[in-house]
Amino acid sequence: MMKTIVLGAIILCLILVAGCTTGQSNSGVPAQSLKMNEPAVLQNGSYTVTTLIDHIDVDSSKPGKKIIDIYIKAINSGTQPIQLVWYSKITDQAGVSHGGIGVSHGGSGAETPPLDPGSSATVRDYVVIESDADFAALARGGTLDVSFIGQQTESGPRVNFHASWLIDPNRIK
Secondary structure: OHHHHHHHHHHHHHHHHHHOOOOOOOOOOOOOOEOOOOOEEEEEOOEEEEEEEEEEEEEOOOOOOEEEEEEEEEEEOOOOOEEEEEEEEEEEOOOOEEEOOOOHHHHOOEEOOOEOOOOEEEEEEEEEEOOHHHHHHHHOOEEEEEEEEEEOOOOOOEEEEEEEEEEOOOOOO
């Protein structure tokens, strides 16, 4: 009898967790990746931020490394001031990822100035690619996942957002 109860509880937990990954949650996680030119509207509690890829550049001036510069525009489309930090992760079609939390922008992520309602900022994040083979794979297309952390003041509570965009083939070159 105890095994049946435990098994039932585990199945219920799995169903609930699976339900959290579909659709758009209140933390702004999109059900699927957006096209590069589509804005992501991120909502969490009383915060609403519209983000979009402004542009992507590649710096290959360092021997043996390529730096992918990712410029994202954030617009405070809500009613509360917010400041954002974000971390970019780029994944190629084979599932190999570069960047992410604690890695992009030298580990510190990109940071906006405080954004009042209606204001915006375009900020640069970057991901370092260490090999020509990895860079060539990214040139064939992939996914840009961005984890955003926002807060109203330095001492205020943090809110998390996530957006994901498909990177067109030959967009990174």
